[in-house]
Amino acid sequence: MATPADDLSTPAPSRDMVAVALRRILPDESVLADDESVRPYECDGLSAYRRLPLIVALPNTVEQVCEIARCCRDLKVPLVARGAGTGLSGGALPLENGVLLSLTKFTRILDIDPANRTARLQPGVRNLAISEAVSHLDLYYAPDPSSQIACTIGGNVAENSGGLHCLKYGLTVHNILELKVVTIDGELVTIGGQALDAAGYDLLALMTGSEGLLGIIVEVTVKLLPKPECAKVIMASFDDVEKAADAVGNIIARGIIPGGLEMMDNKAIRAAEDYVHAGYDTEAAAIVLCELDGTPEEVDDDIRRVEEVLQRGGCTDLQLARDEAQRMAFWSGRKAAFPAVGRISPDYYCMDGTIPRKRLGTVLNRIDALSEESGLRIANVFHAGDGNLHPLILYDGNKPGELELAEEVGGKILELCVEVGGTITGEHGVGIEKINQMCVQFNAQELTQFHAVKEAFDPGRLLNPDKAVPTLHRCAEFGAMHVHKGNSKFPNIERF
Amino acid sequence: MAEHLQAGSTDHDAAAELAAAVSETVAARRPLRLIGRDTKAFYGRHVEGQVLDCACHTGVVNYEPTELVLTARAGTPLRDIERLLADNGQALAFEPPAFGDTATLGGTIACGFSGPRRPYAGAARDFVLGARIVNGRGEVLSFGGQVMKNVAGYDLSRLMVGALGGLGVLLDISLKVLPRPLCEHTVMFPLTQHEAIARMNEWAGRPLPVSATCCTDDRLYVRLSGSENGVRAALRDLGGEVVSDASEFWRTLREHQHPFFQHAGPLWRVSVAQATPPLALPGDCLIEWGGGLRWLKSDAAAAVIRAAAAAAGGHATLFRGGDRGGEVFHPLSPALFALHRNLKRALDPEGIFNPGRMYDGV
Numbered sequence: 001m002a003t004p005a006d007d008l009s010t011p012a013p014s015r016d017m018v019a020v021a022l023r024r025i026l027p028d029e030s031v032l033a034d035d036e037s038v039r040p041y042e043c044d045g046l047s048a049y050r051r052l053p054l055i056v057a058l059p060n061t062v063e064q065v066c067e068i069a070r071c072c073r074d075l076k077v078p079l080v081a082r083g084a085g086t087g088l089s090g091g092a093l094p095l096e097n098g099v100l101l102s103l104t105k106f107t108r109i110l111d112i113d114p115a116n117r118t119a120r121l122q123p124g125v126r127n128l129a130i131s132e133a134v135s136h137l138d139l140y141y142a143p144d145p146s147s148q149i150a151c152t153i154g155g156n157v158a159e160n161s162g163g164l165h166c167l168k169y170g171l172t173v174h175n176i177l178e179l180k181v182v183t184i185d186g187e188l189v190t191i192g193g194q195a196l197d198a199a200g201y202d203l204l205a206l207m208t209g210s211e212g213l214l215g216i217i218v219e220v221t222v223k224l225l226p227k228p229e230c231a232k233v234i235m236a237s238f239d240d241v242e243k244a245a246d247a248v249g250n251i252i253a254r255g256i257i258p259g260g261l262e263m264m265d266n267k268a269i270r271a272a273e274d275y276v277h278a279g280y281d282t283e284a285a286a287i288v289l290c291e292l293d294g295t296p297e298e299v300d301d302d303i304r305r306v307e308e309v310l311q312r313g314g315c316t317d318l319q320l321a322r323d324e325a326q327r328m329a330f331w332s333g334r335k336a337a338f339p340a341v342g343r344i345s346p347d348y349y350c351m352d353g354t355i356p357r358k359r360l361g362t363v364l365n366r367i368d369a370l371s372e373e374s375g376l377r378i379a380n381v382f383h384a385g386d387g388n389l390h391p392l393i394l395y396d397g398n399k400p401g402e403l404e405l406a407e408e409v410g411g412k413i414l415e416l417c418v419e420v421g422g423t424i425t426g427e428h429g430v431g432i433e434k435i436n437q438m439c440v441q442f443n444a445q446e447l448t449q450f451h452a453v454k455e456a457f458d459p460g461r462l463l464n465p466d467k468a469v470p471t472l473h474r475c476a477e478f479g480a481m482h483v484h485k486g487n488s489k490f491p492n493i494e495r496f
Numbered sequence: 497m498a499e500h501l502q503a504g505s506t507d508h509d510a511a512a513e514l515a516a517a518v519s520e521t522v523a524a525r526r527p528l529r530l531i532g533r534d535t536k537a538f539y540g541r542h543v544e545g546q547v548l549d550c551a552c553h554t555g556v557v558n559y560e561p562t563e564l565v566l567t568a569r570a571g572t573p574l575r576d577i578e579r580l581l582a583d584n585g586q587a588l589a590f591e592p593p594a595f596g597d598t599a600t601l602g603g604t605i606a607c608g609f610s611g612p613r614r615p616y617a618g619a620a621r622d623f624v625l626g627a628r629i630v631n632g633r634g635e636v637l638s639f640g641g642q643v644m645k646n647v648a649g650y651d652l653s654r655l656m657v658g659a660l661g662g663l664g665v666l667l668d669i670s671l672k673v674l675p676r677p678l679c680e681h682t683v684m685f686p687l688t689q690h691e692a693i694a695r696m697n698e699w700a701g702r703p704l705p706v707s708a709t710c711c712t713d714d715r716l717y718v719r720l721s722g723s724e725n726g727v728r729a730a731l732r733d734l735g736g737e738v739v740s741d742a743s744e745f746w747r748t749l750r751e752h753q754h755p756f757f758q759h760a761g762p763l764w765r766v767s768v769a770q771a772t773p774p775l776a777l778p779g780d781c782l783i784e785w786g787g788g789l790r791w792l793k794s795d796a797a798a799a800v801i802r803a804a805a806a807a808a809g810g811h812a813t814l815f816r817g818g819d820r821g822g823e824v825f826h827p828l829s830p831a832l833f834a835l836h837r838n839l840k841r842a843l844d845p846e847g848i849f850n851p852g853r854m855y856d857g858v
């Protein structure tokens with residue numbers, strides 16, 4: 001696939017030159033500088049985009065990261081940070097003239113503070129490892145992306161990742177206290193603190209979700225929460241997707257914020273049921289999974305109220321998981337939805353738009369129409385509580401043109417999300433994948449403001465350049481190909 | 497939807513006027529002092545500048561209870577928003593203090609103030625989903641949105657929270673709102689501060705429906721919020737003496753009308769890691785936020801108070817009183833200060849918005 005042209009005009013230093021410079025900082029085996037050894041880093045979770053990096057650097061101390069940053073700054077070599085490489089938007093896609101900085105050696109849990117309920121972590125600690133390490137204290141780390149076995153806390157911060165429980169417990173940005181960040185000048189900066197707030201601007205919020213464009217995260221302090229005493233899950237079937245969506249709204253209208261509130265459409269239900277035999281109703285047009293957690297008394301109160309709402313909303317079937325095993329089974333289908341869909345199609349492309357929930361009916365109908373028009377099947381899983389939609393577009397990469405078609409359909413879905421008042425990405429980030437759609441969501445002045453913010457941290461544009469925020473030039477080109485609703489958003493920019 | 501929009505305040509869209517006023521000032525490079533109703537004039541460093549009145553930009557633009565999202569213009573009175581939400585069984589879960597009947601939403605967000613529920617539900621910044629601003633070039637820009645999850649572009653709307661107007665004029669703000677708890681009770685325990693801090697943190701490690709804590713005069717107050725049966729079970733579990741008229745207690749605490757705050761000298765806001773034992777500082781102290789927030793009436797030297805705060809992982813603000821021309825906020829490390837200066841320049845290149853309100857030079 002064609003990747004966006006890198007418009008860095010300075011002649012790139014050679015691989016040998018950079019390798020020599022980095023080997024002054026790192027042991028030889030921590031600098032990978034031949035095609036064979038750098039190939040495992042050619043892509044992240046968005047495998048349709050691949051590119052070999054110039055060099056891979058594998059530091060294991062913060063001091064080394066500082067020196068690598070200074071070295072890259074002096075040589076004017078771009079630097080792309082990488083955690084586990086599970087990102088779904090090509091954020092960790094390497095640059096052929098750049099260093100890929102892998103943080104996988106930073107796997108230490110530096111400190112667990114039970115009294116303050118915090119943990120201080122190196123950036124390469126896996127998300128699930130945090131909760132495992134504090135489980136004996138009856139604590140856990142709340143954000144739980146489905147990739148939690150593999151993805152790192154550094155990557156979670158860089159993407160502001162969410163999970164199945166973020167309606168109630170928040171995203172990464174709500175669950176961290178302090179970051180240590182290495183700037184492109186090789187300076188170590190502490191952002192946030194061990195208290196609930198910090199002096200100055202909220203740089204903690206700014207860094208979260210900045211996709212490796214502002215600094216390298218080398219330490220994270222997370223908040224830990226007490227494990228809920230009790231959790232119960234209800235599964236309801238609906239013969240109509242809109243009815244299901246309304247029921248979700250009505251649960252919230254009753255003043256209940258469930259621990260998890262998810263929805264799947266029939267294609268996703270069937271794929272998941274085939275794969276993990278979760279006990280799903282394969283005849284249903286949609287199922288809603290609603291988990292209530294808290295003290296047993298709270299959960300009992302809420303279960304009663306949710307059942308009533310779902311019944312009134314016209315569900316065709318209602319099941320309360322009878323025990324922990326069945327609760328896990330109900331969730332297993334949802335958690336395995338992506339790989340399950342992977343079994344029914346050679347390839348799939350996962351989208352990540354967020355919409356106001358009340359527009360779900362419209363959006364699903366339009367997605368159906370796009371599916372029909374393109375001939376590509378689309379399955380929908382939905383973080384229904386917070387309006388985050390994951391349409392999975394099924395395609396076959398071996399059929400000429402199908403990937404491009406899938407991307408085109410995906411782009412249209414994202415633009416549809418913007419049109420109904422939503423956003424092109426709820427939790428997977430822009431990366432390289434949605435860079436064109438950024439031109440639809442933001443105007444030239446807003447994008448220019450983003451570039452100015454980047455400049456405040458990285459004037460040489462060396463940290464993960466050309467990701468997340470498109471140049472105006474790029475938007476002008478995209479606009480020329482793709483005039484949005486009959487009028488370009490960039491009328492004043494020269495076309496090239 | 498329309499029936500939800502009767503906020504009581506007059507609706508006036510002054511975005512164009514505010515942007516034009518900024519553009520004019522940019523050309524003249526005159527500093528502006530941004531105000532809503534100026535109820536927080538006491539907070540931050542002293543600013544010289546021509547007043548830009550943002551209170552004229554009023555009205556709830558969008559509110560849909562089932563979406564849990566409210567968008568309002570920055571000049572909308574906080575009281576109006578709270579009333580509208582209450583009519584729909586919802587609330588701003590960060591329980592912002594108003595510090596004055598006329599306080600606006602914009603001023604509240606610019607100061608980043610949160611009330612008693614903060615450690616248990618989140619801070620003002622946690623509930624901001626999007627903002628429309630005027631930057632220092634006089635451009636009207638939108639960041640974030642009206643949906644719960646949004647990672648497109650840098651999070652500049654959250655960056656505005658607590659920036660004291662230094663990075664832009666807030667026009668419209670979208671907030672996540674939450675249902676009001678069905679049931680609420682407060683209990684009191686006679687405990688020393690030392691014991692109270694330990695107790696609050698022990699409870700915070702258990703899944704209890706605690707929604708506010710305060711320790712003053714050797715009494716620990718704990719508010720429980722949630723479903724009827726959930727709160728009742730927690731009451732049985734914790735014990736303590738039930739406090740009547742508790743909502744008035746929490747209100748006066750939030751608004752600094754509690755007798756503790758009747759005091760003319762300097763008031764310090766010391767924010768520390770929650771389980772930090774009582775600070776060895778002279779003066780009277782009231783503790784909130786599960787131990788994370790210590791209000792201190794003290795004439796001790798700023799350096800002494802700041803050193804104690806920093807040693808406990810936090811920072812100290814001269815919240816009221818004292819010298820408003822000096823360092824009011826905790827000094828930043830040189831590298832962090834450089835980032836602040838660069839960011840200020842990125843959003844406000846001519847330095848016209850509230851110059852020096854936070855730090856000298858930003």
Ligand SMILES: Cc1cc2nc3c(=O)[nH]c(=O)nc-3n(C[C@H](O)[C@H](O)[C@H](O)COP(=O)(O)OP(=O)(O)OC[C@H]3O[C@@H](n4cnc5c(N)ncnc54)[C@H](O)[C@@H]3O)c2cc1C
Nearest residue numbers: 083084085086087091145146152154155158161162212217
């Ligand atoms: C099957 C599957 C399910 C998923 N489910 C979810 C889900 O439920 N919710 C969700 O939000 N996401 C989900 N994801 C996406 C992905 O797992 C998350 O975005 C995750 O946070 C990425 O972490 P990582 O360590 O793999 O980061 P990477 O992919 O290595 O990097 C992601 C981005 O972060 C930057 N980065 C990484 N580490 C650092 C650092 N230390 N400092 C600075 N920048 C850094 C990179 O440059 C890149 O831009 C899923 C992915 C897969 C494959």
